[in-house]
Amino acid sequence: MSWTLLRRRAVDWVALLFAGAATLFGLFWLAWILWTTxxxxxxxxxxxxxxxxxxxxxxxxxxxxxxxxxxxxVMLGIVIGTPIGIAAGTYLAEHGRHSKLAAIVRxxxxxxxxxxxxxxxxxIYVLVVRPSGHFSGIAGALALAMILIPIVVRTxxxxxxxxxxxxxxxxFALGLSRWRVTSxxxxxxxxxxxxxxxxxxxxxxxxxxxxxxxxxxxxQFWSANLNAPLANVPVVIWQYAMSPYDEWHAxxxxxxxxxxxxxxxxxxxxRLFARKGSKx
Amino acid sequence: xRDEAAGVDNAAVAIRGAAADRLYGLTTAGxxxxxxxxxxxxxxxxxxxxxxxxxxxGFGFITSRDWNPVELKFGAFVPIxxxxxxxxxxxxxxxxxxxxxxxxxxxxxxxxxxxxIAIAIELLAAVPSIIYGMxxxxxxxxxxxxxxxxxxxxxxxxxxxxxxxxSGPPIGIGMLTAGIVLGIMIIPFIASVAxxxxxxxxxxLKEAAVSLGSTRWEILSxxxxxxxxxxxxxxxxxxxxxxxxxxxxxxxxxxxAHDLSASLLMPSNSIAAVIANEFTEADTxxxxxxxxxLAFLLFIVTLIVLTVAKLMLLRMDRAFxxxx
Amino acid sequence: MNKYSILFPFAALALAGxxxxxxxxxxxxxxxxxxxxxxxxxxxxxxxxxxADYAKGGGPNVNYQSIGSGGGIAQIKAGTVDFGAxxxxxxxxxxxxxxxxxxxxxxxxxxxxxxxxxxxxxKLRLTGPVLADIYAGKVxxxxxxxxxxxxxxxxxxxxxxxxxxxxxxxxxxFNFTHYLGQVSPSWKSGPGEGTSVSWPSGVGGKGNxxxxxxxxxxxxxxxxVEYAYVVQNHMHWTSLQNAAGKFVAPSAASFQAAAAxxxxxxxxxxxxxxxxxxxxxxxxxxxxxxxxxxRQPKDKGRSxxxxxxxxxxxxxxxxxxxxxDYVPLPDxxxxxxxxxxxxxxx
Numbered sequence: 001m002s003w004t005l006l007r008r009r010a011v012d013w014v015a016l017l018f019a020g021a022a023t024l025f026g027l028f029w030l031a032w033i034l035w036t037t038x039x040x041x042x043x044x045x046x047x048x049x050x051x052x053x054x055x056x057x058x059x060x061x062x063x064x065x066x067x068x069x070x071x072x073x074v075m076l077g078i079v080i081g082t083p084i085g086i087a088a089g090t091y092l093a094e095h096g097r098h099s100k101l102a103a104i105v106r107x108x109x110x111x112x113x114x115x116x117x118x119x120x121x122x123x124i125y126v127l128v129v130r131p132s133g134h135f136s137g138i139a140g141a142l143a144l145a146m147i148l149i150p151i152v153v154r155t156x157x158x159x160x161x162x163x164x165x166x167x168x169x170x171x172f173a174l175g176l177s178r179w180r181v182t183s184x185x186x187x188x189x190x191x192x193x194x195x196x197x198x199x200x201x202x203x204x205x206x207x208x209x210x211x212x213x214x215x216x217x218x219x220q221f222w223s224a225n226l227n228a229p230l231a232n233v234p235v236v237i238w239q240y241a242m243s244p245y246d247e248w249h250a251x252x253x254x255x256x257x258x259x260x261x262x263x264x265x266x267x268x269x270x271r272l273f274a275r276k277g278s279k280x
Numbered sequence: 281x282r283d284e285a286a287g288v289d290n291a292a293v294a295i296r297g298a299a300a301d302r303l304y305g306l307t308t309a310g311x312x313x314x315x316x317x318x319x320x321x322x323x324x325x326x327x328x329x330x331x332x333x334x335x336x337x338g339f340g341f342i343t344s345r346d347w348n349p350v351e352l353k354f355g356a357f358v359p360i361x362x363x364x365x366x367x368x369x370x371x372x373x374x375x376x377x378x379x380x381x382x383x384x385x386x387x388x389x390x391x392x393x394x395x396x397i398a399i400a401i402e403l404l405a406a407v408p409s410i411i412y413g414m415x416x417x418x419x420x421x422x423x424x425x426x427x428x429x430x431x432x433x434x435x436x437x438x439x440x441x442x443x444x445x446x447s448g449p450p451i452g453i454g455m456l457t458a459g460i461v462l463g464i465m466i467i468p469f470i471a472s473v474a475x476x477x478x479x480x481x482x483x484x485l486k487e488a489a490v491s492l493g494s495t496r497w498e499i500l501s502x503x504x505x506x507x508x509x510x511x512x513x514x515x516x517x518x519x520x521x522x523x524x525x526x527x528x529x530x531x532x533x534x535x536x537a538h539d540l541s542a543s544l545l546m547p548s549n550s551i552a553a554v555i556a557n558e559f560t561e562a563d564t565x566x567x568x569x570x571x572x573x574l575a576f577l578l579f580i581v582t583l584i585v586l587t588v589a590k591l592m593l594l595r596m597d598r599a600f601x602x603x604x
Numbered sequence: 605m606n607k608y609s610i611l612f613p614f615a616a617l618a619l620a621g622x623x624x625x626x627x628x629x630x631x632x633x634x635x636x637x638x639x640x641x642x643x644x645x646x647x648x649x650x651x652x653x654x655x656a657d658y659a660k661g662g663g664p665n666v667n668y669q670s671i672g673s674g675g676g677i678a679q680i681k682a683g684t685v686d687f688g689a690x691x692x693x694x695x696x697x698x699x700x701x702x703x704x705x706x707x708x709x710x711x712x713x714x715x716x717x718x719x720x721x722x723x724x725x726x727k728l729r730l731t732g733p734v735l736a737d738i739y740a741g742k743v744x745x746x747x748x749x750x751x752x753x754x755x756x757x758x759x760x761x762x763x764x765x766x767x768x769x770x771x772x773x774x775x776x777x778f779n780f781t782h783y784l785g786q787v788s789p790s791w792k793s794g795p796g797e798g799t800s801v802s803w804p805s806g807v808g809g810k811g812n813x814x815x816x817x818x819x820x821x822x823x824x825x826x827x828x829v830e831y832a833y834v835v836q837n838h839m840h841w842t843s844l845q846n847a848a849g850k851f852v853a854p855s856a857a858s859f860q861a862a863a864a865x866x867x868x869x870x871x872x873x874x875x876x877x878x879x880x881x882x883x884x885x886x887x888x889x890x891x892x893x894x895x896x897x898x899r900q901p902k903d904k905g906r907s908x909x910x911x912x913x914x915x916x917x918x919x920x921x922x923x924x925x926x927x928x929d930y931v932p933l934p935d936x937x938x939x940x941x942x943x944x945x946x947x948x949x950x
């Protein structure tokens with residue numbers, strides 16, 4: 001057996017071992033964090049978590065108003081941010097391969113990606129909360145959308161650019177318009193990548209505290225009014241975790257666990273949908 | 281007659297197609313402009329808010345190590361340093377691990393485990409950042425301080441060049457701990473995109489490599505990675521963006537000390553952490569302006585980092601003979 | 605079934621949320637929905653307990669969110685909330701310029717806590733100047749003569765003092781540094797006082813919780829936290845020597861003694877920081893939180909509702925406050941506040 005072959009095989013083995021170790025590494029942290037969340041929040045993980053409102057210290061309660069507010073604002077943020085993100089990402093991938101505007105937008109988008117979420121919250125505060133004179137769930141949703149957009153733009157752009165040009169050429173050869181090529185062929189081919197981007201963005205915005213602090217503020221009571229301060233899970237976690245009361249601590253951890261489980265569930269549902277859709 | 285009708289139909293379809301195309305072109309271009317406007321607006325708002333700080337301190341704002349809210353002397357050097365160091369550590373950890381995970385998920389893992397493991401990795405992104413902070417402060421930092429940092433201090437703290445990087449009292453919180461927590465946070469961003477991107481490599485290319493006798497590592501390093509280079513870099517930027525701007529997790533474990541120190545075991549400060557910690561309590565205009573100026577500087581830092589990275593990529597491209 | 609159909613259920617949920625606003629104008633829905641306040645994290649527990657009880661008793665919802673004293677001041681000035689709460693009082697000039705009235709609403713204390721092996725709660729005694737010197741880095745070890753001389757019989761180790769302070773701006777820091785400035789001229793001319801100062805050394809914990817966590821973890825450390833945290837977390841508190849020379853333990857009684865001996869009658873707009881109060885049994889770092897409201901509010905209905913809430917809290921909310929380790933205001937002060945509000949908030 002030649003020496004080179006042995007070396008190549010050895011390198012291969014090392015790489016595979018490293019890949020396995022890396023995966024274990026990632027899963028290890030997840031397990032540790034989830035375990036901590038579960039252990040610390042176990043005292044509050046009971047049905048009342050989902051049926052009662054945020055309590056004052058020493059009283060029993062749940063996080064119903066926070067869950068509702070978070071779900072509504074996150075969904076609204078996705079509804080607002082996803083179309084914009086996909087449209088901009090499509091522009092970058094399809095129309096802007098060699099255009100200056102596309103290069104600038106791509107660059108600018110990467111900068112926006114790393115903007116601290118608190119800065120985006122302040123921006124929406126100045127743009128929406130100040131002029132309207134009050135905090136609101138809409139402002140919160142807008143802040144979340146603004147955090148989501150760069151993520152979706154980036155991933156859509158990359159996913160579409162990975163689709164081989166032969167597919168585009170085949171579509172044009174069949175006489176399809178640009179729009180049809182994109183919607184009928186490219187989106188279908190890039191579904192996995194685009195969906196990953198949306199799900200990553202969803203995961204990110206559901207856990208953001210700082211932007212909501214200056215836009216939606218928070219609400220101790222039940223409220224479904226999007227035009228007024230709206231309760232949400234991350235701000236409640238922040239307030240409760242920073243308090244000295246054990247019941248509040250347990251609620252904070254339990255809220256975190258439920259939030260993570262919720263994002264997981266959405267992940268599964270969306271991927272199921274996407275798989276069904278592409279099987280057609 | 282049928283041809284005439286078909287001709288009219290085709291024309292109608294062509295017209296509808298053209299109109300749809302125009303609308304589609306306008307929508308996508310409009311969205312792209314919107315992204316530009318959003319960033320432009322935010323950057324302008326930061327620059328405008330920070331103008332008082334810039335005019336008061338001038339260029340010295342960037343080099344000054346002061347941070348005195350009582351005497352109103354502010355400088356951005358320590359936060360910038362802390363941001364860069366923690367993000368660098370995070371990338372150093374996250375990039376190899378994420379590529380390894382992506383390789384595992386696309387090539388090595390048995391098919392029935394790929395879905396669950398992929399979702400588990402993405403779950404790391406679903407954990408709220410404040411939970412990373414709390415877990416870091418109450419669970420991970422004590423562990424680091426009790427077990428890892430004394431070891432580092434004893435074994436690496438005395439070595440010639442890297443020694444100063446690992447010396448100092450093992451308090452558990454600091455740049456190293458914050459860098460590790462950040463690294464864990466950005467793994468899902470890079471790994472998920474890398475996994476999707478590896479899967480998208482045309483199998484014809486991979487099969488060609490296999491038929492030539494390549495090992496799996498060689499397929500990854502010589503076929504997959506070069507083909508997906510741009511997307512991988514995009515994924516890394518996604519993670520880097522998260523690391524540079526991460527607020528909550530870092531404030532809990534970085535120690536928030538406005539001190540400059542070479543050792544990674546010592547606490548420091550990051551731009552996002554300073555803003556988050558002090559903005560709601562800033563009671564003077566100059567104080568608030570300095571914090572907003574810090575936010576603007578983060579944009580600049582990101583701009584510089586991205587430019588350097590893209591220039592490096594361009595050079596790599598030219599070396600490989602690619603022109604775009 | 606295309607990609608967009610995935611968004612339908614999300615859009616439906618979001619629209620359902622919009623429905624909840626009922627299409628009514630925001631003024632009435634906010635008024636019937638309640639009033640909004642924001643500010644100090646220190647009062648957050650007691651204000652949320654009060655508003656829960658108030659709502660149960662049939663009053664409107666008083667939604668208070670803790671975003672920090674500075675945030676409270678900024679938001680009430682901007683008019684986005686109906687009242688703000690701040691641990692640091694605004695001086696009468698600033699109040700007049702912004703058209704605000706302010707009054708105290710609850711009392712608490714800031715307590716130095718330590719983590720020294722063998723030193724239990726209440727064992728260690730400190731004086732103001734020594735505390736200032738510790739934080740200034742002048743007294744570096746626990747067995748420094750300055751500390752040993754006031755603690756006969758306590759076994760203090762020859763270890764470096766690990767200092768913990770706040771990383772975020774806070775009213776707790778303001779009261780703590782104000783006190784240090786009062787008892788130590790070198791501190792006053794050095795780091796000075798503020799919600800955030802340039803600490804000579806040490807690590808910054810986020811919030812009282814962060815400071816408590818660091819003190820618990822770092823051996824031979826010292827930090828400062830609000831009294832509620834000391835009680836809830838069973839921390840090792842120290843006694844402090846007050847202005848009258850006596851070493852006093854933090855407790856509801858010593859906080860009230862401080863409040864009673866403070867000169868409220870001569871404080872315009874209640875502009876008074878109570879630290880280093882002269883009373884014989886007063887605890888030196890006692891603090892109060894102030895509520896800020898507009899003198900000529902834009903929405904008189906909401907302003908009146910807020911006043912009614914605070915009247916109820918000051919008169920009937922004391923048991924609740926005590927249960928949460930806060931200290932109610934003395935009766936004379938409550939009377940003074942009600943007169944002030946009647947005169948100043950139209």
